[in-house]
Amino acid sequence: MRTQQTLVMFAIFVGITLIVTYWASGQSTTRRGFYAANRRIGGLQNGWAIAGEYFSAASFLGITGLIAFYGFDGFMYAVGWLVAYLAVLFLVAEPLRNAGKYTVADLVSFRLRGRGVRATAALSTLAITLFFLIAQMVGVSALAKLLLPQLGDVAAIVAVGVLMLIYVLFGGMLATTWVQIITAALLLSAAVGLSLLVLAHYHFSLGGFLAAASHVRAGDHAVNLLQPGLLFHGAPGAWNLVSLGLALVLGTAGLPHILMRFFTVPSAQAARTSVAWAMVLIGAFYLSTSFMGLGAATIVGKERIGPRMYAGQAIAYIAHHPAQQAALNEQLTKQAYIVPQPDSNLAAPLLAAGLEGSLLTAFVAAVAFATILAVVSGLTLTASSAFAHDIWFSLVRNGRGDETEHLFVARVAAFGVGILAIVLSIALRGFNVAFLVGLAFAVAASANVPVILLALSWRRFSRSGAMIGMLSGLGASLALIAASPVFMGSRASFPLENPGIVSIPIGFVGAIFGTLLWRDRESEQMFDQLQVRANTGLGAEI
Amino acid sequence: MMHHLRTTRWTELAAEPEFRALVRARRWFVTPATFFFIAYYLALPVSVGFWPAVMSRPAWGPLTIAYAFALSQFAMAWLLLALYVRRARKFDLQAARIRKHETRELFDARP
Numbered sequence: 001m002r003t004q005q006t007l008v009m010f011a012i013f014v015g016i017t018l019i020v021t022y023w024a025s026g027q028s029t030t031r032r033g034f035y036a037a038n039r040r041i042g043g044l045q046n047g048w049a050i051a052g053e054y055f056s057a058a059s060f061l062g063i064t065g066l067i068a069f070y071g072f073d074g075f076m077y078a079v080g081w082l083v084a085y086l087a088v089l090f091l092v093a094e095p096l097r098n099a100g101k102y103t104v105a106d107l108v109s110f111r112l113r114g115r116g117v118r119a120t121a122a123l124s125t126l127a128i129t130l131f132f133l134i135a136q137m138v139g140v141s142a143l144a145k146l147l148l149p150q151l152g153d154v155a156a157i158v159a160v161g162v163l164m165l166i167y168v169l170f171g172g173m174l175a176t177t178w179v180q181i182i183t184a185a186l187l188l189s190a191a192v193g194l195s196l197l198v199l200a201h202y203h204f205s206l207g208g209f210l211a212a213a214s215h216v217r218a219g220d221h222a223v224n225l226l227q228p229g230l231l232f233h234g235a236p237g238a239w240n241l242v243s244l245g246l247a248l249v250l251g252t253a254g255l256p257h258i259l260m261r262f263f264t265v266p267s268a269q270a271a272r273t274s275v276a277w278a279m280v281l282i283g284a285f286y287l288s289t290s291f292m293g294l295g296a297a298t299i300v301g302k303e304r305i306g307p308r309m310y311a312g313q314a315i316a317y318i319a320h321h322p323a324q325q326a327a328l329n330e331q332l333t334k335q336a337y338i339v340p341q342p343d344s345n346l347a348a349p350l351l352a353a354g355l356e357g358s359l360l361t362a363f364v365a366a367v368a369f370a371t372i373l374a375v376v377s378g379l380t381l382t383a384s385s386a387f388a389h390d391i392w393f394s395l396v397r398n399g400r401g402d403e404t405e406h407l408f409v410a411r412v413a414a415f416g417v418g419i420l421a422i423v424l425s426i427a428l429r430g431f432n433v434a435f436l437v438g439l440a441f442a443v444a445a446s447a448n449v450p451v452i453l454l455a456l457s458w459r460r461f462s463r464s465g466a467m468i469g470m471l472s473g474l475g476a477s478l479a480l481i482a483a484s485p486v487f488m489g490s491r492a493s494f495p496l497e498n499p500g501i502v503s504i505p506i507g508f509v510g511a512i513f514g515t516l517l518w519r520d521r522e523s524e525q526m527f528d529q530l531q532v533r534a535n536t537g538l539g540a541e542i
Numbered sequence: 543m544m545h546h547l548r549t550t551r552w553t554e555l556a557a558e559p560e561f562r563a564l565v566r567a568r569r570w571f572v573t574p575a576t577f578f579f580i581a582y583y584l585a586l587p588v589s590v591g592f593w594p595a596v597m598s599r600p601a602w603g604p605l606t607i608a609y610a611f612a613l614s615q616f617a618m619a620w621l622l623l624a625l626y627v628r629r630a631r632k633f634d635l636q637a638a639r640i641r642k643h644e645t646r647e648l649f650d651a652r653p
């Protein structure tokens with residue numbers, strides 16, 4: 001019954017978005033249309049779209065579940081995801097819109113001309129987007145298992161992959177933008193609606209709600225979900241939090257699929273307005289995760305949601321390797337990490353069931369699938385632009401080639417990325433790929449952010465600095481994740497789950513070292529032009 | 543149209559007092575604000591991670607200091623956002639003046 005309701009609601013969402021795609025297809029006949037929606041998206045619309053691009057199912061179901069089980073420690077994740085937008089607002093949104101064209105590599109190679117810099121920047125964009133894409137698509141199979149058990153997980157992955165390809169191939173950025181706007185609206189109304197229902201359950205008494213959250217029955221004793229330390233204990237937990245926080249706060253400013261959204265607005269002013277709206281929406285959403293999570297714990301009860309939970313795709317791993325569950329749990333608990341367990345991500349749907357019954361539950365489940373769809377569409381488009389615009393058009397064809405060829409290559413690249421994501425996530429389903437999200441943030445923070453910041457602010461910064469900086473940030477993130485407990489388990493030689501606290505300084509040091517090594521007069525001369533353009537909008541792409 | 547500005551012109555423009563004032567004004571806001579929000583944010587995992595007992599004390603009714611501090615991060619983010627958006631209107635005016643100035647000179651320079 002619930003499965004049918006979920007599928008019907010999801011079908012309505014798909015129907016609406018396909019109509020939008022059909023309408024958008026007429027406007028995706030040029031590069032500017034395909035990558036940047038003709039730069040005609042308004043600031044408010046782009047704010048909603050950024051929110052839709054940013055909210056993954058992991059932040060909706062995962063954070064809510066984390067808060068339901070670990071209270072404050074789960075909520076702490078949500079805080080970083082909002083604060084991170086201040087870095088986007090202050091440091092990158094406006095200069096990027098003023099000096100860039102379609103990709104992050106455009107901004108970096110604006111003054112650091114040359115094939116090497118552009119190729120390295122495109123490589124880092126492709127790495128980040130593919131890590132994210134695979135994590136999201138593998139998440140589809142985990143979600144399908146939880147929410148639509150009758151539907152096979154392979155069928156769910158293929159369905160999401162095909163829909164995403166339809167949006168991107170036919171509707172380009174305009175369709176992707178509207179899919180994200182619609183999803184963000186659905187997600188936010190689901191979150192605010194559930195929060196209000198939770199408050200209504202406590203007769204709109206905040207004190208009563210908090211009192212209940214501070215005495216949640218768990219077995220024979222009561223737990224205070226408002227106090228820290230339920231999830232992270234001791235020094236390793238603390239250092240993990242700091243490292244993760246650093247990667248989150250800086251990494252968001254280097255996420256190519258978020259940055260690409262700033263090319264869709266007409267001006268730097270509109271780029272700023274869109275971050276402002278995005279911050280209002282994202283903040284409202286993460287505030288409501290507190291009500292949903294604590295509400296799920298107090299109203300539904302921990303026992304009914306499951307013994308413990310985890311905010312990501314780790315569940316699928318356990319589902320496929322039940323034999324290793326005990327060993328993995330023990331090892332993760334010892335190191336103060338989150339313990340993955342099957343029933344986990346169900347806190348929000350169960351809260352909905354506890355409050356209003358099956359129709360709301362079905363709505364929440366359908367929204368969870370829609371959020372994944374919106375995120376993967378943006379990621380595919382970003383990967384396609386890095387390949388077609390940076391690698392094919394700028395490096396292979398040396399800037400030659402007409403609009404028809406370019407669009408053809410962009411669509412072929414999007415198709416290739418989509419098929420690769422479908423195949424890889426079918427092959428990897430059942431494996432714990434949650435570390436890929438942390439890796440993507442670490443690469444963004446360590447490879448992209450130092451180079452973007454130095455290119456915008458340091459006159460002496462050179463091409464060798466940019467390349468060494470990006471490669472050392474990328475290499476350090478990959479190596480440290482490979483040596484960390486999320487990948488190596490108990491044989492880990494690097495103690496932290498997220499490499500940010502080490503790899504971000506390595507990225508900065510690499511960029512500075514490379515600059516001091518070789519002087520680059522040409523790039524120094526271009527600094528004036530970049531500075532004037534980035535600050536005034538003179539010569540900005542229209 | 544703007545694309546055809548010669549590179550020499552950019553260097554002159556970058557040295558103009560009007561432009562230097564804009565860059566300085568922007569840095570005056572952005573640099574301290576960035577250091578502040580990173581420090582304020584990192585104070586949360588540091589305090590909670592290393593002094594969990596202190597942070598577990600009640601701040602308002604059953605609400606702990608930790609939860610209140612986490613909620614204050616939302617207020618901090620929105621406050622800095624509002625301050626920046628307000629301040630940026632001035633930057634926009636300065637930038638618009640420079641752009642207008644620049645386009646007029648281009649027209650004047652035409653034969």
